[in-house]
Amino acid sequence: MKYADPCVEHAKKAIRQEIRQRRNLITSEQSRKSGKAALKHLLAHPTYFNAKHIACFLSFDGEISTQAIIEQLIIDKTRCYLPKLKPMKPNRLWFLPYTHETKLIPNKLKIPEVDLAVNHAIRISQLDIILMPLVAFDIKGNRLGMGGGYYDATLAHLVGAKEKPLCFGLAFEEQKVDSIPSQPWDYPLDGIFTQKDFYSFEKNTDSTTTAFVAHK
Ligand SMILES: Nc1nc2c(c(=O)[nH]1)N(C=O)[C@@H](CNc1ccc(C(=O)N[C@@H](CCC(=O)O)C(=O)O)cc1)CN2
Numbered sequence: 760m761k762y763a764d765p766c767v768e769h770a771k772k773a774i775r776q777e778i779r780q781r782r783n784l785i786t787s788e789q790s791r792k793s794g795k796a797a798l799k800h801l802l803a804h805p806t807y808f809n810a811k812h813i814a815c816f817l818s819f820d821g822e823i824s825t826q827a828i829i830e831q832l833i834i835d836k837t838r839c840y841l842p843k844l845k846p847m848k849p850n851r852l853w854f855l856p857y858t859h860e861t862k863l864i865p866n867k868l869k870i871p872e873v874d875l876a877v878n879h880a881i882r883i884s885q886l887d888i889i890l891m892p893l894v895a896f897d898i899k900g901n902r903l904g905m906g907g908g909y910y911d912a913t914l915a916h917l918v919g920a921k922e923k924p925l926c927f928g929l930a931f932e933e934q935k936v937d938s939i940p941s942q943p944w945d946y947p948l949d950g951i952f953t954q955k956d957f958y959s960f961e962k963n964t965d966s967t968t969t970a971f972v973a974h975k
């Protein structure tokens with residue numbers, strides 16, 4: 760575990776609680792509609808067309824529905840991968856291939872996971888795009904997750920690497936907050952898709968971030 764500032768942890772916990780409550784008020788019908796709207800932004804993104812391997816996730820705890828995106832990936836013959844908790848490694852993920860025929864079983868956090876052995880996992884650097892779940896985001900590209908550090912720890916080795924997937928958050932517009940404290944281990948996002956917009960975060964040479972909103 761990396762050192763965590765107790766004040767920052769306290770602030771993050773409060774944001775998590777508030778936004779998870781807000782997210783749980785969204786109906787499943789609204790969630791499916793929003794998932795379809797986010798899919799339209801993804802399809803319009805220039806990197807989607809050439810992407811062959813995309814990691815997504817199965818929505819839980821009121822997350823935006825990923826159903827339409829996963830179905831589209833299968834229709835487009837883009838290989839779709841889902842995260843699976845790495846056994847024995849506290850906060851690491853594998854990404855395993857998913858089709859309509861894939862058997863799923865719930866993990867210890869009650870999220871369904873692909874029932875395949877780890878030798879089926881794709882190497883992370885071979886993924887073109889990772890669509891990441893999140894609890895809250897800000898327009899500078901800071902992401903707040905469920906608090907397990909799974910995505911940050913899994914992607915940490917890619918910092919500074921040449922060949923790495925584009926990492927896009929996938930969330931409801933309602934999950935946008937004014938500001939999220941950033942921490943040294945936070946893995947930088949390239950953008951965020953919501954039902955309303957695509958937020959693009961470009962890295963400057965001094966590793967600060969410039970945010971653009973693609974659709975108004
Ligand atoms: N859909 C989806 N899949 C995902 C993630 C995610 O955020 N969304 N993850 C993203 O990293 C990983 C799982 N991370 C998670 C971390 C905490 C909890 C959770 O429910 N925590 C409870 C307490 C857990 C417990 O029983 O001890 C809580 O906070 O209420 C769930 C998932 C991998 N798969």
Ligand SMILES: Nc1ncnc2c1ncn2[C@@H]1O[C@H](COP(=O)(O)OP(=O)(O)OP(=O)(O)O)[C@@H](O)[C@H]1O
Nearest residue numbers: 760761903904905906907908909910911912915944
């Ligand atoms: N690269 C890493 N190696 C080991 N531990 C890490 C790493 N990155 C983060 N962590 C640990 O994970 C814990 C949770 O981090 P954080 O609160 O940023 O998670 P999160 O992004 O909200 O969760 P998730 O990515 O699972 O959705 C941190 O306290 C930190 O100690």
